[in-house]
Amino acid sequence: MNDAPVTTTRDLRTGRPVWLDSPGIGVACRGRIARSAYDVVIVGAGISGAMLAYRLRRQGGKVLVVDRRRPLHGSTAASTALLQFEIDTPLFALSRTIGREAARRAWRRSVAAVGDLHRLVRRERIRCGWRDARTLYLAGDAYGRIALRAEAEARAAAGISGSYLDHADLSERFGIDRTGAILSAGSAQADPMQLAAGLLRRAVAKGVRICAPVEIAAIAASGDGVALATADGTAIAARAAVFCTGYEILKAIPDQGHAIRSTWALASARGATAPDWLADHLVWEGADPYLYLRRSADGRIIAGGEDEPWSEAHADTRLLREKTRRIARKVRALIPGLRFRVAHRWAGAFGESRTGLPFIDRVPGHPHCYAVMGFGGNGITYSMIASDIVAALLAGEDDPDADLYRFRV
Ligand SMILES: Cc1cc2nc3c(=O)[nH]c(=O)nc-3n(C[C@H](O)[C@H](O)[C@H](O)COP(=O)(O)OP(=O)(O)OC[C@H]3O[C@@H](n4cnc5c(N)ncnc54)[C@H](O)[C@@H]3O)c2cc1C
Numbered sequence: 001m002n003d004a005p006v007t008t009t010r011d012l013r014t015g016r017p018v019w020l021d022s023p024g025i026g027v028a029c030r031g032r033i034a035r036s037a038y039d040v041v042i043v044g045a046g047i048s049g050a051m052l053a054y055r056l057r058r059q060g061g062k063v064l065v066v067d068r069r070r071p072l073h074g075s076t077a078a079s080t081a082l083l084q085f086e087i088d089t090p091l092f093a094l095s096r097t098i099g100r101e102a103a104r105r106a107w108r109r110s111v112a113a114v115g116d117l118h119r120l121v122r123r124e125r126i127r128c129g130w131r132d133a134r135t136l137y138l139a140g141d142a143y144g145r146i147a148l149r150a151e152a153e154a155r156a157a158a159g160i161s162g163s164y165l166d167h168a169d170l171s172e173r174f175g176i177d178r179t180g181a182i183l184s185a186g187s188a189q190a191d192p193m194q195l196a197a198g199l200l201r202r203a204v205a206k207g208v209r210i211c212a213p214v215e216i217a218a219i220a221a222s223g224d225g226v227a228l229a230t231a232d233g234t235a236i237a238a239r240a241a242v243f244c245t246g247y248e249i250l251k252a253i254p255d256q257g258h259a260i261r262s263t264w265a266l267a268s269a270r271g272a273t274a275p276d277w278l279a280d281h282l283v284w285e286g287a288d289p290y291l292y293l294r295r296s297a298d299g300r301i302i303a304g305g306e307d308e309p310w311s312e313a314h315a316d317t318r319l320l321r322e323k324t325r326r327i328a329r330k331v332r333a334l335i336p337g338l339r340f341r342v343a344h345r346w347a348g349a350f351g352e353s354r355t356g357l358p359f360i361d362r363v364p365g366h367p368h369c370y371a372v373m374g375f376g377g378n379g380i381t382y383s384m385i386a387s388d389i390v391a392a393l394l395a396g397e398d399d400p401d402a403d404l405y406r407f408r409v
Pocket residue numbers: 006007012043044045046047048049050066067068069070071072073074075076077078079080081082083084214215216217244245246247248263264265304347348349350372374375376377378379380381383
C-alpha cells in the first residue's frame with residue numbers, strides 16, 4: 001500500500017471562531033480503533049461526516065468515523081452557517097453553463113435540502129440556535145439590478161422563491177441603498193458546531209464509533225472492499241470508505257477546475273444594536289468577493305467575506321485584522337443603525353468549483369471509495385444533499401440528481 005498522505009495537510013482555519021465557546025459541542029470519541037473491519041469508514045468528522053454518520057446510524061457499530069483532528073475542528077468550526085438554498089451561481093447563469101433543466105434541478109434540490117435539514121433538526125430536537133430566515137440578495141458588482149431581475153424571473157419560472165425589490169422598495173423596507181435585491185423565503189441559520197455535534201451524538205447513540213485523532217494515510221483496493229492504513233500503521237478493512245475531508249482534498253481526485261481560496265469572518269459580542277428585521281434575514285450580495293451577514297439567535301452579528309484566491313492567505317495574522325476590520329466597516333456602512341463590537345475574528349480555507357456545485361461521487365480509480373466535496377458558499381446545504389446521495393450509492397440505489405454532482409473524467 002502506498003503510504004503517501006491521501007489528503008493534503010493544511011491548516012483549515014486561523015483565529016478563534018465564535019462557536020468554539022458554544023455549549024453542547026462535545027462528542028464521545030475514542031483514541032483507539034476497536035475492530036479491524038467495518039462496513040463503512042467515514043473519513044472526516046465535520047458537518048458532512050456528521051450528516052452521513054447520522055444517515056447510516058442504523059448500521060450500528062459497523063460504521064466508523066475517523067478524523068485527524070478533534071471532531072468538528074476542521075472547516076465546520078469556521079463556518080458562518082448561513083443555511084441557504086441559494087447557490088453562489090444564480091439560476092439564470094447556471095442554466096447557461098449546465099442547461100436549464102439541470103440548473104433548475106440543482107436549485108430545487110438545494111431548496112429541498114434546507115427543508116429536510118429543518119425537519120431533521122426539529123424531529124431530533126437538536127439545540128443549535130436554528131432560526132428560519134429569509135434572504136436578501138443585494139445587487140453588486142458581479143450581478144447588478146438587471147441580472148437580479150433576470151434571476152427573479154428565472155426563479156419564478158422554476159417555482160423557486162424570490163421576489164425582486166427595486167431601489168425604492170429596498171430602501172423603504174430595509175433602509176439599504178442598493179439598486180435592487182431579491183427577497184426569498186426558505187433559508188435558515190444555526191450554530192454549525194452544535195448542529196454537527198447533535199448529529200454525531202445521535203449517531204454514536206445508535207452504535208456508530210468515532211475515533212480521533214486518527215489520520216488516514218493510505219488507501220488501496222482490497223477484494224470486494226477497501227483497505228485503509230492510518231498514519232500510525234493500523235490497518236482497517238471496509239466495504240466502503242467515504243472521504244468527507246472538506247477542503248483537504250483527496251489526492252486521487254482529478255482536476256475539476258476547482259480551487260481552494262481563503263475567506264474571513266467575524267462575530268460581534270452579544271447584544272449588538274440592529275434593526276429588528278435582521279433577526280430573521282440573511283444578507284448577501286451579487287459581488288465578487290461578496291459580503292454577507294446575519295444576526296444569530298443570541299444577538300451577535302456574524303459577517304464574512306473578503307475572499308482571496310490563495311489557499312494559504314487565511315493563515316496570515318496581519319491579514320486577519322485587516323480583512324475583518326474591512327468587513328466590519330462594510331457591514332456598518334450597508335445596514336443603517338447597526339452598532340456592534342467585534343469579539344471574534346477568524347479565517348479559513350474554502351473551496352469553489354466552476355459551477356458553484358459540489359462534487360459527490362465515487363472516487364475515480366478507487367473502487368468502493370466515495371468523496372464529498374461540498375464546495376461553494378452553501379457548503380452545509382451540500383453536506384445534506386451529499387448524505388442522501390452517498391447513502392443511496394452505498395445501498396446500490398439511484399438518486400435522481402446524482403448526475404449533477406459527478407466528477408467529470
Ligand atoms: C469562514 C467560512 C465561512 C463559511 N460560511 C458558510 C456558510 O455561511 N454557509 C455554509 O453552508 N457554508 C459555509 N462555509 C462552508 C462550510 O463551512 C463547509 O462547506 C463545511 O464546513 C464543510 O464541512 P466538511 O465536513 O465537508 O469539512 P470539514 O469540516 O473541514 O471536515 C473535514 C474533516 O476531515 C478531516 N480530515 C481531512 N483529511 C483527513 C485524513 N487524511 N484523515 C483523517 N481525517 C482527515 C479534517 O481534520 C476535518 O476535520 C464556510 C466556510 C468558511 C471557511
